[in-house]
Amino acid sequence: MSKLTAADIERLRVRLSEEHAALRQELAGELARSAEARHVGLAGQVHDRGDEAVADLLGDLEIAGIDRHVMRIRQVEAALEAIAGGRYGLCRACRAPIGLARLQVDPAVPRCIQCQTLVEQGRHAPTL
Numbered sequence: 001m002s003k004l005t006a007a008d009i010e011r012l013r014v015r016l017s018e019e020h021a022a023l024r025q026e027l028a029g030e031l032a033r034s035a036e037a038r039h040v041g042l043a044g045q046v047h048d049r050g051d052e053a054v055a056d057l058l059g060d061l062e063i064a065g066i067d068r069h070v071m072r073i074r075q076v077e078a079a080l081e082a083i084a085g086g087r088y089g090l091c092r093a094c095r096a097p098i099g100l101a102r103l104q105v106d107p108a109v110p111r112c113i114q115c116q117t118l119v120e121q122g123r124h125a126p127t128l
Contacts, residue, residue: 004089008100012107013083019108020076027069072108079108091115 091112
């Protein structure tokens, strides 16, 4: 597996920074829309149990979208911190290098393919 060059890391850092800014902007928009929806009082306008269930589902979907954005922001921030700390490109579980091809697909990926496979199989990745 080839070692990441400084140019590789810089390209990935730029992508991460751009994604971070875009995610924060999207999250701000979602939060604003969510606040507006609460002011409209969708749940307070329901007339039967079916309407109430739909209102609850819509609220849950908003929360799930916000949660996804927050989790991704945390992943991106962790990758940016790893770059700043000189640990970028190393699996957080086993410290093996993560391949450039994998990082190009997702620059915020936290684990090597072997440890990620273990996690997806419901097994624990190594912990250091």
